[in-house]
Amino acid sequence: MRTEHDLLGEREVPDEAYYGIQTLRAVENFSITGIKLNLYPQLIYAFAKVKSAAARANFDLGILDKERYEAIEQACTEVAEGKFNKEFIVDMIQGGAGTSTNMNANEVIANRALELLRHKKGEYTYCHPNNHVNLSQSTNDAYPTAVKIALYSGNKPLTEELQKLIASMHKKAAEFSSVLKMGRTQLQDAVPMTLGQTFEAYAVTLTEEVERLNENARLFLEINMGATAIGTGINSEPGYVEKVTAHLKEITSMPLVSSPDLIEATQDTGSFVMYSSSVKRLAVKLSKICNDLRLLSSGPRCGINEINLPPMQPGSSIMPGKVNPVIPEAVNQTAFKVIGNDLSVTLASEAGQLELNVFEPIIAFSLFQSQDMLCRAMETLRKRCIDGITANAGLCRDMVYKSIGLVTAVNPFIGYEAASEIAKTALKTGRAVYDLVLEQGLLTRAQLDDILNPENMTHPRKICT
The missing domain is CATH 1.20.200.10 (Fumarase/aspartase (Central domain))
Incomplete structure (x- = not known):
């Protein structure tokens, strides 16, 4: 174990862990869904890219020295490659507007950067999660x-x-x-x-x-x-x-x-x-x-x-x-x-x-x-x-020809009133619309077959009166 401290005091953190004390507190505080950040690695990789961009900008502006910048940059690259997914252990639902997620990223990147600088994890004097990794940033951006x-x-x-x-x-x-x-x-x-x-x-x-x-x-x-x-x-x-x-x-x-x-x-x-x-x-x-x-x-x-x-x-x-x-x-x-x-x-x-x-x-x-x-x-x-x-x-076709809805297709040719009577009779007797139209002499078989041709029933067609 290693001892780390924050605003609220000291805590023991597993020595092999790349996360730190603030991540540890977040894990204790927010056992809500059981779903950790590492279930959505795209968020981890995006954070690594944000931290990398910030480090580059800070180096350009002369407020982050080259040695720390290069270590942070390398650490971000490795995080973005998925090498530290298991270290992102905070619950997806958390108080603090995402501060715990941000600090989880800051701590992992800082501790990996410390290794690259040949220091021990937790020796934040040489690369600090807040002072260096989070430089020029807030959780809120x-x-x-x-x-x-x-x-x-x-x-x-x-x-x-x-x-x-x-x-x-x-x-x-x-x-x-x-x-x-x-x-x-x-x-x-x-x-x-x-x-x-x-x-x-x-x-x-x-x-x-x-x-x-x-x-x-x-x-x-x-x-x-x-x-x-x-x-x-x-x-x-x-x-x-x-x-x-x-x-x-x-x-x-x-x-x-x-x-x-x-x-x-x-x-x-x-x-x-x-x-x-x-x-x-x-x-x-x-x-x-x-x-x-x-x-x-x-x-x-x-x-x-x-x-x-x-x-x-x-x-x-x-x-x-x-x-x-x-x-x-x-x-x-x-x-x-x-x-x-x-x-x-x-x-x-x-x-x-x-x-x-x-x-x-x-x-x-x-x-x-x-x-x-x-x-x-x-x-x-x-x-x-x-x-x-x-x-x-076959069943689909049979249902079409047995359906009373078929009367709609002949409606333009025999008129709404006649079509309504055909539908009413078909419903009452159980007989087919096709047979009733023929029986009442409203259309010839040739006319009816043409009207009920699948192509004519499923697309617009010119109605001849």
Whole structure:
């Protein structure tokens, strides 16, 4: 063990640990979720890049000597490479507006830098977590900047997985392009369509979300480095803002810009709210699609049964032979959690006071979790459900021709009143619309067959009167 001290006194820290006393206190204080920082390594790597950029700027300005700068820079590089993930042990939810996360990073980087300088961990005279690693910074600019960089990075795998799912939907749309089925509104028979049109609609509605996510992720490119405590830049050198932003832009290869008003930027969480809303919107659409898949595959004998979902596991401990739509169900539940996370982000953002929002940790946790869960859920949906869906084409066609909704197709040719009577009679007697139209001599068989041609029923056509 080694002895470290802080404002509140001394504590024993495991000698092999790269974290220090403030991290230790945070672990003791915030045993909340059991989910540690290292579950989201993108945040750790973003912090390392922020600290590296700060060290470079401080060296440029002559307030950090070359020896310490080079040690800090090397330590940041190693942290960004994932070599110290296990040292980031603070709970994702914490008091202090992210100070514990910032100090976890400062201590790990400082102690690794001490090793590089051939000193022992904890010999902070030679490289101090606050005096050197955190130089010209506050949690209030370092933490939100790191979170934004991590979320911006996390948006890429999310949209890539979304695009893979969209491609699968397009593929199914092409595969089912000739499968005639009955469309439904309010769970009632409506008008004919193809199963391909159903899946193409899913592809199109999800395609819209790619740009929404990217558009809102771009809001994260405006950062407040150099704001320090509240945006006034206290304890930073003139010119630091420009230098640290330029270095961070180079390190991350992101088109980062400094906010035009650092006081406003330090208290504003609007970018998180906007991005969360787009993530929620994607979740809502995915859940709606999964609701449809469960309905369309319901049965197999007493439901709609237009499609077959690939069987993944036995569905019941008591009902032999039962197979449930477990993949869509899991995605539904993921969507519910993401929607709840969006509410957490909204409430946390609204609860900010004066010059700082202290609830950024729950905002960050919610958004990282939503990104991660949706990415996994979409991959699961694609691989274990969408790609393996098959159509019951014969049943789909039979339901169209037995449906009272078929009367809509003949409505322009026989008139609304006659069509209404046909529908009424069909419902009362159980007879087919096709047979009743012929029996009453409203149309010839040739005319009726032409009207009920799948191509004519599923696309606009000129009505000749």
